[in-house]
Amino acid sequence: xxxxxxxxxxxxxxxxxxxxxxxxxxxxxxxxxxxxxxxxxxxxxxxxxxxxxxxxxxxxxxxxxx
Amino acid sequence: xxxxxxxxxxxxxxxxxxxxxxxxxxxxxxxxxxxxxxxxxxxxxxxxxxxxxxxxxxxxxxxxxxxxxxxxxxxxxxxxxxxxxxxxxxxxxxxxxxxxxxxxxxxxxxxxxxxxxxxxxxxxxxxxxxxxxxxxxxxxxxxxxxxxxxxxxxxxxxxxxxxxxxxxxxxxxxxxxxxxxxxxxxxxxxxxxxxxxxxxxxxxxxxxxxxxxxxxxxxxxxxxxxxxxxxxxxxxxxxxxxxxxxxxxxxxxxxxxxxxxxxxxxxxxxxxxxxxxxxxxxxxxxxxxxxxxxxxxxxxxxxxxxxxxxxxxxxxxxxxxxxxxxxxxxxxxxxxxxxxxxxxxxxxxxxxxxxxxxxxxxxxxxxxxxxxxxxxxxxxxxxxxxxxxxxxxxxxxxxxxxxxxxxxxxxxxxxxxxxxxxxxxxxxxxxxxxxxxxxxxxxxxxxxxxxxxxxxxxxxxxxxxxxx
Numbered sequence: 277x278x279x280x281x282x283x284x285x286x287x288x289x290x291x292x293x294x295x296x297x298x299x300x301x302x303x304x305x306x307x308x309x310x311x312x313x314x315x316x317x318x319x320x321x322x323x324x325x326x327x328x329x330x331x332x333x334x335x336x337x338x339x340x341x342x
Numbered sequence: 343x344x345x346x347x348x349x350x351x352x353x354x355x356x357x358x359x360x361x362x363x364x365x366x367x368x369x370x371x372x373x374x375x376x377x378x379x380x381x382x383x384x385x386x387x388x389x390x391x392x393x394x395x396x397x398x399x400x401x402x403x404x405x406x407x408x409x410x411x412x413x414x415x416x417x418x419x420x421x422x423x424x425x426x427x428x429x430x431x432x433x434x435x436x437x438x439x440x441x442x443x444x445x446x447x448x449x450x451x452x453x454x455x456x457x458x459x460x461x462x463x464x465x466x467x468x469x470x471x472x473x474x475x476x477x478x479x480x481x482x483x484x485x486x487x488x489x490x491x492x493x494x495x496x497x498x499x500x501x502x503x504x505x506x507x508x509x510x511x512x513x514x515x516x517x518x519x520x521x522x523x524x525x526x527x528x529x530x531x532x533x534x535x536x537x538x539x540x541x542x543x544x545x546x547x548x549x550x551x552x553x554x555x556x557x558x559x560x561x562x563x564x565x566x567x568x569x570x571x572x573x574x575x576x577x578x579x580x581x582x583x584x585x586x587x588x589x590x591x592x593x594x595x596x597x598x599x600x601x602x603x604x605x606x607x608x609x610x611x612x613x614x615x616x617x618x619x620x621x622x623x624x625x626x627x628x629x630x631x632x633x634x635x636x637x638x639x640x641x642x643x644x645x646x647x648x649x650x651x652x653x654x655x656x657x658x659x660x661x662x663x664x665x666x667x668x669x670x671x672x673x674x675x676x677x678x679x680x681x682x683x684x685x686x687x688x689x690x691x692x693x694x695x696x697x698x699x700x701x702x703x704x705x706x707x708x709x710x711x712x713x714x715x716x717x718x719x720x721x722x723x724x725x726x727x728x729x730x731x732x733x734x735x736x737x738x739x740x741x742x743x744x745x746x747x748x749x750x751x752x753x754x755x756x757x758x759x760x761x762x763x764x765x766x767x768x769x770x771x772x773x774x775x776x777x778x779x780x781x782x783x784x785x786x787x788x789x790x791x792x793x794x795x796x797x798x799x800x801x802x803x804x805x806x807x808x809x810x
Contacts, residue, residue: 282696285696285699285700286680286696287680288699288703289653289683289695289696289698289699290657290660290676290679290680290683291680291683291684291687291692291695291696292680292681292683292684292685293684293692297689297692300689300693301692301693301696304693304696304697305696305697305700308642308645308697308700311642312642312646312706312709312710314639314642315639315642315643315706315709315710315713316709318636318639318713318716320709320712320713320715320716325715328715329708329711329712329715332711333707333708333711336650336651336654336702336707337702339654340650340653340654340657340702
């Protein structure tokens with residue numbers, strides 16, 4: 277994560293950020309990504325309902341695109 | 343004062359609805375400059391409603407909530423009354439219609455005291471992220487009231503209203519209720535219509551009551567939980583007698599307490615929740631420890647899932663479709679939208695929108711949904727063996743304003759991710775006199791059971807009121 281990444285992201289989110297907010301978000305998103313990476317060690321294969329997960333994802337992405 | 347007792351006093355004419363409304367307006371005038379619970383109060387509007395309520399009482403046409411002074415969280419639409427979700431984005435927004443819950447309260451002849459402060463767009467757990475002001479905890483004004491329904495919880499706690507409406511996405515009713523020493527219930531997802539409620543993450547959001555007792559919460563929930571086809575996620579329920587388990591013996595009911603959440607909590611909280619468990623055991627409940635190790639992933643999964651949905655929901659606030667318009671002169675529409683949003687959203691909303699935008703672009707959202715399903719499955723398995731699950735509502739008591747100690751969602755997000763009903767009621771105080779809450783979780787649509795259990799404990803618990 278660097279400033280350029282955050283500026284690209286803020287562009288996609290349609291939000292202007294001031295420089296201190298950009299620096300703050302570099303730290304925040306790095307921390308969030310680290311926390312998120314721990315979830316990939318959790319085995320969800322036994323109960324993962326692939327169809328439901330895909331359906332939920334599709335709905336959210338469709339809403340986002342519109 | 344509670345709704346149950348006030349109902350008797352209003353009906354017997356020991357007190358009048360106008361007199362009662364004036365009592366609360368006087369308290370708001372006296373204490374709210376310091377506490378900062380309300381964003382909007384209109385004295386003349388309150389008194390007109392109280393006069394109307396008194397006419398209903400005089401004609402014998404009163405209902406359970408007629409003349410009861412209630413505050414409304416500022417993300418719930420109130421016709422003709424500013425509704426800002428505590429954001430600069432909606433600073434001058436006045437809805438042209440009422441939320442379903444407000445329609446139902448109006449049918450009851452309630453008195454709306456005003457609109458209550460919150461974290462901007464319900465994104466936060468401290469009330470520090472309101473654009474307008476920080477609400478303070480009535481027990482210690484250097485400390486936060488919790489959030490996002492912090493204004494609602496602090497107002498009930500400080501007796502600046504008899505009860506209030508809050509909304510809950512990841513603990514926004516139960517957590518501030520615990521911090522402010524009062525009772526709040528997040529109903530089963532689909533029980534209360536969100537029509538007219540400004541959403542944060544609508545796959546998780548629920549509206550619910552915050553009050554001085556579980557009994558009062560039942561009175562409010564009875565009024566709020568009517569079916570509304572305008573919210574397509576609503577369940578058609580015919581089991582909304584929320585008083586069913588009040589006064590019933592609990593001998594033989596099976597209660598599980600979640601060991602991981604007990605160990606996470608501060609010692610004072612752990613001790614108090616143990617007292618609740620021992621009390622229920624003494625009344626005949628069967629108590630067992632249960633393990634839900636996946637709950638520790640709930641906070642991160644919740645953040646990913648809720649921010650993704652929040653990002654989608656807040657896309658419409660761009661200054662063109664809805665919301666604040668910057669005075670800055672722009673070359674094109676895209677730049678104007680970015681400027682409007684950049685100026686109007688606060689730092690926490692921006693943080694969550696950026697995380698949400700990031701999440702929507704990669705596989706993290708898929709993983710978060712899988713973890714959400716895993717936690718839901720864990721709860722479903724637990725409810726095969728237990729009637730009730732108990733845990734601390736928070737791992738710490740209310741912390742100081744600006745202390746950045748925002749790690750209190752761990753105990754609450756699991757029930758939101760699962761859509762289960764949960765109630766927080768006070769069960770003790772730490773060495774500094776700050777309230778401690780116990781969280782009672784029921785299976786889907788079992789609000790009556792958790793209300794009954796909370797009522798039993800409340801009947802013998804001695805509350806310490808805040809000294810204002």
